[in-house]
Amino acid sequence: MPTPLRSLSGLIDFDAAARWGSFRLAAVELHKTAAAVSQQVRQLEQALGFALFQRHPRQIELTDKGRELAATVARLLVELRGRVGALQEVGAEAVLRVSTTHSFAMKWLVPRLHRFSARHPALDLRLEATDAVVPLEPGRCDLAIRYARLDAHDPAELLLREQLVLVHAPGLPGTRAPDGGTVGLATLLQLPLLYEESPARWLAWLQANHLPVRRYDFARGYSHGGLLVQAAVAGLGLALVPLALAGEDIAQGRLQRVPSRALPAGYGYRLHYADAARELPRVVAFIDWLRVEAAGAGEIDG
CATH class of the missing domain: 1.10.10.10 (Winged helix-like DNA-binding domain superfamily/Winged helix DNA-binding domain)
Structure with a gap:
């Protein structure tokens, strides 16, 4: 024995x-x-x-x-x-630890956090921006917002589906006709085209918008969606960007959206948490707020 x-x-x-x-x-x-x-x-x-x-x-x-x-x-x-x-830790029940990617933290979450703080002033939110997968452990991470290819069998809660839209900075040379009017897509596509990682999504967007595939100036590539959006804001070219990351810049007038068909990215943001954390009041409050924000931006899955 x-x-x-x-x-x-x-x-x-x-x-x-x-x-x-x-x-x-x-x-x-x-x-x-x-x-x-x-x-x-x-x-x-x-x-x-x-x-x-x-x-x-x-x-x-x-x-x-x-x-x-x-x-x-x-x-x-x-x-x-x-x-x-x-x-x-003193007041641990009031500390909310959230992990997400650099791009989502910088371009989507941080610009909205003042509204969460106004609604829940007693909560101490600690945000970790990292592209690494952070373990969901007590004292380390209560909730993670992760970007991944959408899978119907993924048990995690889907926050929003990503879609790609065409944008440029206001006043970007080549986006206005000599008489001050707007120009068509064919003219805009003569500009340097900015992309994330590879031009493959551009080719899918061209097909979705029934535009010919020909020689384009795929001039600059970026490793992250947040960098791509910032490059577009800086006026470096015409960009096919994730709407979730560009939404705030569009709303504030730093980017102008070009009328065209959006392209489903096939990716999205999911909420991950340990089973024990799902019922914590601070986690429930944050998830409820996230869904309100996503719905207000027209991005929530539904």
């Missing part, structure tokens, strides 16, 4: 040694001696009744059971540290 583990002593030392593959490096992290770390792991092995490491003259290597336990311990320690951090 298995002997129950009566002490958690040694689990932190074991976790560090497993991550580093070295008692010496684990000791540096833990501010201990290598001998002390080795002794803690040895005592843990004795308590468990099986070896965690194969010890070689110059290195250590996890056993199969050690590898399984290391994965479990690492996951539980992350959760434990996150929970402890949340409990230690």
